[in-house]
Amino acid sequence: MSVTPADDEIVPLREDAAVAAPTASTWQRNENFVLGLVSVIAFLLFWEFSAASGWANPLFTSSPSRIWTAGYEMFRDGSIYSDLAVSAQEFVLGYGLAVIVGVPLGILMGWYSRLNAVLDPFVNALYATPRIALMPLIIIWFGIDLSAKIAIIFLSTVFPILVNTMTGVRTMERDFVKVARSFGASDAQLFRTVALPSSVPNLLTGLRLGLGHALIGIVVGEMYGASAGIGFMMQTAGATFQTDKVMVGILIIAAAGMGLTQVLRMIERKFDVWRPDHHV
Amino acid sequence: MDNSRQVKLEARDVRLAFYNERMKRQLTVLAGIDLTVREGELVAIVGPSGCGKSTFLNAVDGLVKTTRGEIRVDGRIVTAPGPDRAMVFQQDSLFPWRTVLRNVMYGLELQKRLPQEAMKKRAADLVELVGLSGFAQHYPHELSGGMRQRVNIARALATDPQLLLLDEPFAALDAQTREFMQSELLKILARAGKTALFITHQIDEAIFLSHRVVVFSARPARIKEIVEVDLPVDRTLDVKLQPRFRVLQDHIWRLIQEESAGPAMAG
Numbered sequence: 001m002s003v004t005p006a007d008d009e010i011v012p013l014r015e016d017a018a019v020a021a022p023t024a025s026t027w028q029r030n031e032n033f034v035l036g037l038v039s040v041i042a043f044l045l046f047w048e049f050s051a052a053s054g055w056a057n058p059l060f061t062s063s064p065s066r067i068w069t070a071g072y073e074m075f076r077d078g079s080i081y082s083d084l085a086v087s088a089q090e091f092v093l094g095y096g097l098a099v100i101v102g103v104p105l106g107i108l109m110g111w112y113s114r115l116n117a118v119l120d121p122f123v124n125a126l127y128a129t130p131r132i133a134l135m136p137l138i139i140i141w142f143g144i145d146l147s148a149k150i151a152i153i154f155l156s157t158v159f160p161i162l163v164n165t166m167t168g169v170r171t172m173e174r175d176f177v178k179v180a181r182s183f184g185a186s187d188a189q190l191f192r193t194v195a196l197p198s199s200v201p202n203l204l205t206g207l208r209l210g211l212g213h214a215l216i217g218i219v220v221g222e223m224y225g226a227s228a229g230i231g232f233m234m235q236t237a238g239a240t241f242q243t244d245k246v247m248v249g250i251l252i253i254a255a256a257g258m259g260l261t262q263v264l265r266m267i268e269r270k271f272d273v274w275r276p277d278h279h280v
Numbered sequence: 281m282d283n284s285r286q287v288k289l290e291a292r293d294v295r296l297a298f299y300n301e302r303m304k305r306q307l308t309v310l311a312g313i314d315l316t317v318r319e320g321e322l323v324a325i326v327g328p329s330g331c332g333k334s335t336f337l338n339a340v341d342g343l344v345k346t347t348r349g350e351i352r353v354d355g356r357i358v359t360a361p362g363p364d365r366a367m368v369f370q371q372d373s374l375f376p377w378r379t380v381l382r383n384v385m386y387g388l389e390l391q392k393r394l395p396q397e398a399m400k401k402r403a404a405d406l407v408e409l410v411g412l413s414g415f416a417q418h419y420p421h422e423l424s425g426g427m428r429q430r431v432n433i434a435r436a437l438a439t440d441p442q443l444l445l446l447d448e449p450f451a452a453l454d455a456q457t458r459e460f461m462q463s464e465l466l467k468i469l470a471r472a473g474k475t476a477l478f479i480t481h482q483i484d485e486a487i488f489l490s491h492r493v494v495v496f497s498a499r500p501a502r503i504k505e506i507v508e509v510d511l512p513v514d515r516t517l518d519v520k521l522q523p524r525f526r527v528l529q530d531h532i533w534r535l536i537q538e539e540s541a542g543p544a545m546a547g
Contacts, residue, residue, distance in 0.1 A: 175369065175373045176373065178343065179367075179373050179375075179386075180390075181361060182341055182361050182366070182367045182369075183361065183366070183386060183387040183390050183391075183439070184360075184361045184362060184363065184387075184390055184391065189390055193375075193386070193389075193390070194375075197375070197377045198377075273419065274377045274378075274419040274420075274421065275376070275421070
C-alpha cells in the first residue's frame with residue numbers, strides 16, 4: 001500500500017507555457033541605437049563647423065574632414081600598413097601569451113588554495129602596480145624591439161585575466177557543490193562539472209578587461225621607444241604638430257578596441273546562452 | 281504500514297554535534313534520532329525552524345557525518361553519498377548552464393554506468409515522466425518555478441535511487457503551484473514506486489504527502505512524536521477538506537507550537 005493518487009494522469013505541460021519574451025516594436029528595439037547615432041552625427045557636424053568657421057583652430061582641434069583626408073592619404077600611399085602590421089603582431093603575441101598563461105594559472109590558483117597562498121603576494125603586488133611603471137625595467141631587459149612590447153602587453157593583460165579566472169573558480173555556488181557531492185562527484189568531477197562552467201562568465205570578463213589593458217600596453221610601449229607601430233606613428237605626428245594624423249591613430253586604436261570587444265561579446269554570447277540577461 | 285515490508289532506512293540513536301567557530305562552543309544538533317522507514321513508505325519530517333531536520337536529511341544522504349549512532353540504507357551503513365540515495369534540492373540548485381535534459385543526466389554522467397545514448401534515453405524518459413517532454417532542450421531560466429522543481433525531481437530519479445530525499449522541495453513555490461506540485465509529486469512517486477523521506481515546513485503538505493509525519497523537537501532534535509496519517513490512500517487535494525485532515529493538522533501544529541514556544545519562554 002502506498003499513497004496513490006486517485007487520478008494517475010501526470011499533466012504534460014505544453015511548450016507555450018514557457019516564459020514568453022514580450023515582443024517590442026521596431027522603434028522600441030532600435031530607439032537607443034537611433035539616439036546614439038543622432039548624437040554622434042550632431043557632434044561631428046558641430047566639430048566640422050567650428051573648425052571651418054574659424055571659431056576653433058584646426059591646427060589644435062583638427063576636424064572630421066581633415067582626419068578623413070589624412071587617413072585616406074595614409075592608406076592610399078600605404079605608409080600606415082607597416083605600422084598596423086607591427087602593432088597587430090605585438091598585440092597578437094602579447095595578448096595570446098597572456099591568455100595562454102593567465103587562464104590555466106588562474107584556474108589552478110582558484111582550485112588549489114596552497115598554490116594561491118604561494119603566488120598571491122606576487123599577483124597582488126603586480127596587479128596593483130601600474131604596469132607602465134615597469135617600462136624602464138623592460139627597456140633595460142628587452143631593449144626597444146618587439147620583445148619589449150610583447151613583455152609590456154603581456155604584463156598589462158595577464159593579471160586581469162588571471163585574477164578574474166581565479167575568482168570565477170573560487171566563487172562557485174555552494175548549492176552546486178552540494179548537488180555534485182550528493183551525486184557522488186569526485187574532486188576531478190566537481191572541478192569539471194561545477195568549477196569550470198561557473199568560472200566561464202568571469203573568465204570572459206577577464207578577457208574583455210585584458211583587451212583594454214593590451215591596447216594601453218601597445219600605445220605606451222611604442223611611445224616609450226620604438227621604430228614602428230601605431231603608437232610610434234602617433235608620437236612622431238604629435239611631435240611635429242600633425243594633429244590630423246594623431247587623430248587617425250586615436251581612431252584606429254578606438255576602432256580596434258571596439259571591434260575586438262565586439263568579437264569577445266559574440267564569443268561570450270555563444271558561451272552564455274543559459275544566462276537570462278543575454279536573451280534580452 | 282505493514283511490518284512485513286523490507287526496512288529501507290534505519291536510523292539508530294543518531295547524534296550530531298559540531299564545534300561552532302563563531303560562538304566558540306560545541307553545538308548539538310541531533311540528540312538521538314531513531315527512525316525506521318519501510319519500502320514504499322512516504323515519510324515527512326516537520327519541526328520548528330532550525331531544529332536540525334535538514335541536517336538529519338543531509339546525514340542520511342551522507343553529506344555530513346554523524347557523531348554517534350548509525351544510519352543504514354538497505355542494511356548498509358551510510359558513510360558518504362551513494363547511488364542508492366538521491367536528493368531533491370530546492371529549485372535554485374539546477375545547473376543554469378545545462379539544459380533540462382543534461383541536468384537530468386547529471387547523476388548518470390558522474391556514475392558512468394551507462395553509455396551516452398542510454399543515458400540520454402533514460403533522461404528523456406524521466407523528463408517525460410515529470411511532464412516536461414517539450415522542454416528537454418530548454419535552460420532552467422526559461423522555466424517557471426514549478427517546472428524547475430519537476431526537473432529537480434527527474435534529476436534525482438534518474439539514477440534510480442532506493443531512497444528519495446526531498447529537502448523542502450516546494451518551499452520556493454507560490455501557494456497555488458505548490459498545491460498542484462504536491463499532487464503531481466504523489467503521481468510521480470507512485471509511478472516510480474519509490475520510498476521517500478522529505479522535509480517540509482508546511483504541515484498540510486506533510487500530511488497530504490505521507491503515511492507518517494515525524495515531528496522533531498526544538499534543537500537539539502529528538503523525535504517528539506510520530507503521527508500516523510490515517511487518511512485514505514487514494515488522495516486528491518479534496519482530502520485537505522476532510523475533518524480528519526483538520527484534526528491531524530491541528531494536532532501537529534500544537535506539537536510544533538509547544539516546541540517553538542518552550543525555549544523562548546524559558547529563556
